[in-house]
Amino acid sequence: MPLSVAAQLVGVSGDTGQRWWRHSGVMTLPAQTGARGGLPGTAPVRCPGEGTRRRALTSEDRAVIAAGLTSGWSHAYIGTKIGRDRTVVWREVNRNRGPDGSYIGAVAHRAAHERRRRPKAFKLVENQDLCERIAEWMDQGWSPKLIALVLAADHPRGSMDRVSHETIYQALYVQTRGRLRADLHQQLSLQRPRRRHRTGPRCGGSTPYAEAFKIGQRPPEVADRAVPGHWEGDLLIGAASGSAVGTLVERTTRFTILLHLPGRHDAESVAEAMIREMTKLPEHLRRSITWDRGSELAEYRRIQLALDAPVYFCDPRSPWQRGTNENTNRLLRFWLAKGTDLSVHTAEDLQRIADTLNRRPRPTLDLQTPAQRLNQLLTQAA
Known part of the structure; x- marks a missing residue:
């Protein structure tokens, strides 16, 4: 019978029944109508998770990926083994492999878990060396966009030593956000103490040059x-x-x-x-x-x-x-x-x-x- 009908029979709400079903992890329940075991007049109910893909790879999936790469399997073949598309495997390998190009399932699972944690630690709070490098470059007139691109080029694999230009702007304009100097916004080209929207193109005078x-x-x-x-x-x-x-x-x-x-x-x-x-x-x-x-x-x-x-x-x-x-x-x-x-x-x-x-x-x-x-x-x- 449908999950909602089963929840009614045991005296709990539909949400509680769905939660119990998700936590069980081993039950496969078909969606049925009232004429096939449900209460009269009930509509077909799709079981949670039925017909949909899992959002995140599990540690078991990553273990299969690691073993498949060691065995020389293609991304498409590994995807069939874990029930995912080959592009999911390709992104996972490129995102979580080590500096030497190797892929270890346990290490990749830990790295993915750390990236999903919220709220994330603000990089310009703890990394004082990075703050000093950014301040030094801004004192030379570099823009946050240029700094972000240079850091990304110096650290192509990603680390705590690279930030986006938006992170730098937040450290400059949001109070108590980051540890950059409070006066560092004066090194920007416009030297504005706060952000503001564009107001449109500037208009200036013109001088006619008839023969130019x-x-x-x-x-x-x-x-x-x-x-x-x-x-x-x-x-x-x-x-x-x-x-x-x-x-x-x-x-x-x-x-x-x-x-x-x-x-x-x-x-x-x-x-x-x-x-x-x-x-x-x-x-x-x-x-x-x-x-x-x-x-x-x-x-x-x-x-x-x-x-x-x-x-x-x-x-x-x-x-x-x-x-x-x-x-x-x-x-x-x-x-x-x-x-x-x-x-x-x-x-x-x-x-x-x-x-x-x-x-x-x-x-x-x-x-x-x-x-x-x-x-x-x-x-x-x-």
Whole structure:
């Protein structure tokens, strides 16, 4: 008879009957209607667990997996032995094997049990060495995302020495969460003491360039980053004194050049600084320049003639079209903070900042550095 009917006959609730049945572990009960042994008018009842798969592998399952791997069985054959799909076996082996590639059933079962424990211990509470490494990298301007990627690359098998970027953000923004320094949020690019949602794209002014090249006229090789030598540029504006620093970023390698603009940043000064710095590059690494519609590049014709490279301008109020440069400027704000007087930085200071950024591993470069990528291009050309 159905389990619910059996529970009624012994005077207990259906939930109690289901609990007794689950704890027995050896009973197989078919679902039947009232016409076949149940009470009249009762609907078919499916026994708990009937027709469904077990959610978690047992220690016996893992023992069979270990024995099967030792015997050279395939994942599919092991799956048939324990009544699970081959993908379950494949995930289990890859998740719980040891550093040497071996799989031991008892060790795997213990590891799976520890991962299921709740609540989990917060990694940035007990691991003081990891906290110090994160703080050191953030003091150098690294983002939580970059730190998480580098830790994952250094510890590919997973351990207490790797965390997600969200764990770092929680330690920075959630009170009593982790043991990172309370002032470490000031090392983030936006230096915000608390998180907030995006409010939409920023809107800025525009300057018409009737005869200039538009960004829609750039060749396709610029958009897909297939050919190096295409640059994006902009100005980082400082305090009210009018101080500014020019930035140029190569799209393929993310190599950054900073333009020293002491005293002023008008069109003539920007053109002189850009020509001075970019003439140091070989010709095949200065194919084009993309800039925002700012008045500081009114001398773009002079730049095109001196560098033999076209200058393209973004659409009005569309700084996102220079995404590589915008992201790099955000990183540079670690050293060139908003609201500060940027004129205090000498040419040597800017070179040191650019070198530091160019030696930082980038996720978009498979954790290589822009300097390494640029050196590869120069070596291939030679």
